[in-house]
Amino acid sequence: MKIDGGCHCGAITYEAEVDPENTGICHCIDCQQLTGTAFRVTVGAPEGQYRITKGAPKVYIKTGSSGAKRAQGFCGECGSHLYATSVGDGPKVYGIRVGTARQREQLVPRRQSWHRSALPWLPEFPGMATKEEQ
Incomplete structure (x- = not known):
């Protein structure tokens, strides 16, 4: 599926080819702190399929x-988080922040990771594959 999007202020835009089935929720403490909220929703795109x-x-x-x-x-102007990826050599996958994609309504999470760090007041997501860690 082709997606496109960008930061809140419009200074950065991107396009990518993603598999919507690879959309997931991460409850890790890093994602909570980096987003300022309870979890992060991400869809992966191989390096050759993601372009600023x-x-x-x-x-x-x-x-x-x-x-x-x-x-x-992230955008240096408005602070919107756009992606995360590995550092160093080797193939990279860009974890695109779903909220930045124009097609976000179609990117429904199928799995969740780091569930052991999920905030206790969150509802459960029935039928979703769950891992306690990564």
């Missing part, structure tokens, strides 16, 4: 508890 069409994101490198580094791409 306008602007240039700022990148923040976050080191997780496992020691793995993740590049967090």
Whole structure:
């Protein structure tokens, strides 16, 4: 499925080819802190299927508890988070932030990860594949 989108202020836009079945929710503490809310919804796009069409994101490198580094791409003007991807050599998958896609209504989460960090006041999502960690 082809999607396109961008940041809140319009300084950065992108297009991507994604499989909507790979849309997921992450409840990890990093995602909670980086979004300022309870969880993050992401859909993956292989490196060759994701392209910035306008602007240039700022990148923040976050080191997780496992020691793995993740590049967090965001707009330096409005602060919208656009994606996260691995750092270093090897194939990359861009975890596109679903809220930035114009087609967000069609990107329904199918799985959730880091469920052990889910906030206790959230409702359960019945029928969704769930992992307690990643």
